[in-house]
Amino acid sequence: MTDNDIALMARIKKGDVNAFELLLSRHERSVYNLAYRFLNDEGEAEDITQEVFLRVYRASKTYNPEAKFTTWLYTIVKNLCFNAIRKKRSVSVVSIDEETMPEFRSEDPDPLDALSREELRSRVIRAVNALPENMRIAVILQRFHGFSTEEIAELMGCSVNAVKLRVHRAKMILAGKLGGLKEET
Amino acid sequence: MNCQWVKDNLSAYLDGEMSHNDVVSLKKHVEGCNSCGYEYRRISRAWEMLDLWEDKEPPAYMKKAISLKIEKEKTLYWLRFLLPAAAVLLLAISALLFYTETNRNDGKDMIAKSEEPVLNIKKDIQEVNEEEIISNLQLFQEKEFLDSFDTLKKIDYLPLVEEIRENNIKDKRSLLEFLAA
Numbered sequence: 001m002t003d004n005d006i007a008l009m010a011r012i013k014k015g016d017v018n019a020f021e022l023l024l025s026r027h028e029r030s031v032y033n034l035a036y037r038f039l040n041d042e043g044e045a046e047d048i049t050q051e052v053f054l055r056v057y058r059a060s061k062t063y064n065p066e067a068k069f070t071t072w073l074y075t076i077v078k079n080l081c082f083n084a085i086r087k088k089r090s091v092s093v094v095s096i097d098e099e100t101m102p103e104f105r106s107e108d109p110d111p112l113d114a115l116s117r118e119e120l121r122s123r124v125i126r127a128v129n130a131l132p133e134n135m136r137i138a139v140i141l142q143r144f145h146g147f148s149t150e151e152i153a154e155l156m157g158c159s160v161n162a163v164k165l166r167v168h169r170a171k172m173i174l175a176g177k178l179g180g181l182k183e184e185t
Numbered sequence: 186m187n188c189q190w191v192k193d194n195l196s197a198y199l200d201g202e203m204s205h206n207d208v209v210s211l212k213k214h215v216e217g218c219n220s221c222g223y224e225y226r227r228i229s230r231a232w233e234m235l236d237l238w239e240d241k242e243p244p245a246y247m248k249k250a251i252s253l254k255i256e257k258e259k260t261l262y263w264l265r266f267l268l269p270a271a272a273v274l275l276l277a278i279s280a281l282l283f284y285t286e287t288n289r290n291d292g293k294d295m296i297a298k299s300e301e302p303v304l305n306i307k308k309d310i311q312e313v314n315e316e317e318i319i320s321n322l323q324l325f326q327e328k329e330f331l332d333s334f335d336t337l338k339k340i341d342y343l344p345l346v347e348e349i350r351e352n353n354i355k356d357k358r359s360l361l362e363f364l365a366a
Contacts, residue, residue, distance in 0.1 A: 171196045
């Protein structure tokens with residue numbers, strides 16, 4: 001896949017429109033879902049997906065395959081998502097404590113009560129979105145996009161151990177929020 | 186192997202990042218320890234529950250929107266080169282037109298300037314009095330000329346050149362006397 005992606009980039013560099021459309025078809029869904037899960041906003045996910053592929057097209061002129069293509073591609077997605085979060089934060093009054101100290105809210109049903117599938121899904125989304133950003137992106141990349149710890153470390157510009165620690169802590173938090181829930185039968 | 190070590194490594198175990206020997210030891214501990222077993226089920230259950238958050242289908246129009254942006258990008262790419270070139274060309278044409286127009290005006294000015302003295306000369310000539318010019322000529326003021334002129338007025342016949350030679354006329358006075366005779 002990676003070799004194919006790099007070959008496609010070489011074709012795009014030469015002005016091959018079909019190659020770009022092929023690359024777009026191959027990664028559009030994944031890029032969109034990473035942005036959507038990280039930001040939990042369909043509109044922003046659309047904007048970021050469009051911007052990502054625009055940047056890929058621009059970069060095709062100077063693209064040098066030093067890293068795995070997907071690592072490079074998702075680094076662009078991650079950076080744009082973090083920029084979007086920063087922009088949001090500059091106009092938001094939500095405190096950092098509220099984001100980094102996720103707890104069950106009082107209106108949530110009792111964890112031991114059996115919940116509908118839709119309610120469970122909603123709880124999962126809320127729990128993931130309540131994770132601190134560095135944990136959230138690591139969890140999403142590993143759990144939903146199948147990235148290895150090493151790839152996440154390269155993508156995030158940190159050590160492998162730092163990624164392991166973030167994922168481990170995220171699992172503990174998620175276990176606290178979701179581990180005791182059960183689906184109604 | 187104690188409970189804390191197991192709890193710290195449950196995540197690695199779930200991710201399949203442990204050595205075979207550690208996996209065997211951890212499994213054995215979890216099966217026999219209620220606390221660690223409960224923690225293992227909690228974490229693995231939460232991790233599995235993430236499956237409920239399925240992929241979302243991107244909007245159908247997004248590919249088209251991206252393609253349009255790329256087309257726009259391409260156009261802008263060429264405009265980036267064409268606009269300065271067009272600007273330079275426009276400047277060159279403007280400079281050429283300006284230069285041509287200036288030269289044409291200069292030519293007209295030169296013609297106008299060269300015509301002006303001619304008109305002045307004509308004007309001067311028209312203003313000159315012929316009698317005044319004649320009266321100012323020094324020749325007409327000399328007595329000898331006036332005498333000669335009076336003599337010439339009386340002459341009815343002009344001699345041939347041969348006659349002058351035959352009569353040995355060598356100066357003006359002799360000539361006048363000959364003619365008067």
